[in-house]
Amino acid sequence: MINNALAVAGIVIKELYRRKDFYVLFVLTALITLLLGCVNFFNDDRIARYLKEICLLLIWISSLIIAVTTTARQIPAERENRTIFPLLAKPLTRGHLVFGKFLGCWFASGLSLVVFYFFFCVVSGAREHQWPLLIYLQALWLHWILLALVVAMVLLGSIMFAAPSSNSTICFIFIVGILLVGRHLHRIAIQLQEPIRTIVSVIYFAIPHLEFYDIREMIVHNLPPISMLACLIATVYAIGYTAFFLIATWLVFRRKSLTA
């Protein structure tokens, strides 16, 4: 199973570096960051946090775009081009295909993340003359784990929704919504009347809390690394949701007609 999945994943990774998405987003991120780095604020060249914040924001936007758009088109493109039929010839099963696509998109996103974070590390170090590598590694790891969850979620969406564009849009709204208000939902819920209160509370406990994986504020303000136990728990939490989405994808895909 692993060999089959890795073979499919290899194709997805090759697709990432053949397409221009990553290059365009990386060049844009680098260009905007470097241009902002050239701005002179009160003749003080040691101001760095604004640059770190903007660079990290661009990295987050770029990584989400890469992960969501790459994943959203995988299975629909195979169906549209009818390449899914030779792909699903024995010994590759639908489960292998789903897992392979997941691994490919996740590894591809991870590769792009490494490049982005290396650039961030260089820019930040050049400006601040310090290298808090542990928290950078934690940020990279948590970001990558988050992308696993996102990729699994989008993969499920690509089976359920009609077109990659609608899937991408809905997933972006869902992801940004969780990142912005996810952690506040329970506090909002207690101010509401029943039955809305219960509904919002259920949503709060049911959604994957993507904000756990966003430690940009800690990096920007040079705060100490987060505890390894918290990292571990967050990883297990993400693995649980990823597994849930992958199994749901497999279950839906198993019954899905490939010709429709």
Place this chain on the structure above:
Amino acid sequence: MPKLFLAFLFVLCFSVAALRENTPSISVATPRQPDVNTGAGLLSSLMGDSRRMFANHFFSKADAYFHSGYYPTIFDRSASPERSHLQGGGGEQPEGEDHNHSEHDEKAGFLGEPLDCLESFGRNFFPSQHSHLETGNERELLPWLKLSAELDPQKIETYTIASFWLRTRLGKTNEAEQFLREGLHANPNSYEILFELGRICEENHKDTACAHNLYALALQKWTDEKNRGGSPDEFVCQQITAFAARLEERAGNFPAAIGYLEKLKEISPAKDLIGKQILDLRAKIDGPGIPLKK
């Protein structure tokens, strides 16, 4: 039919654009704004009043940076202090007093007790401990203040606060003065900026004549605004008169100092203390000189 509709939309867009081009008076410039050739004028033309919203956002961002990211979101806003903590820096408080930790701890515990295990766990991943920028790291506020001033040149506190940090913590007196002068250019009637410029002249350049003139002008602008029916900040007036009186007293010009103190007494809550200072100064004028050394 769709092509006709597209053509209609194109003509409509072109017409609106042409109409907009011939109507320069659409600009949202306020009477105190500089001409539209400046960067601020261009921004105001492009962004309209939304630039003020962004300016406020960036101003809050500077405040959030001052607290190392420990800052309420709109969902926590009801429990947070209404006044920006940065504003403490723009006033006359001595160093250290503007960020009293015990006061902050009472006010800024906006997170409260976690409601559930998810919220409790989530606090590992964002700044949930209160701290302030110090030892020169206050410089990190400056880009956001600069950006805020670019977007809303009429937001006077941006200039005074940036000036406070620049001259008191970062030793950048010239940059502070330059920034205040930009603010004065955009707000020629601002008594707050004139007062800050006066403080730079007095405390940094040791130019008492310049400081005296700036304090006098600031007081005049404050009075003008009051006479126009506005509601100028009385605390700033107290600061202006107190600083001007101290300057005159140091220069040995006791009658002028008494004049400022009389003005201060009218608006200050500490009338007794100021009355005593006035009596002391009158004693210095009337009585025999007290020998400094026996």
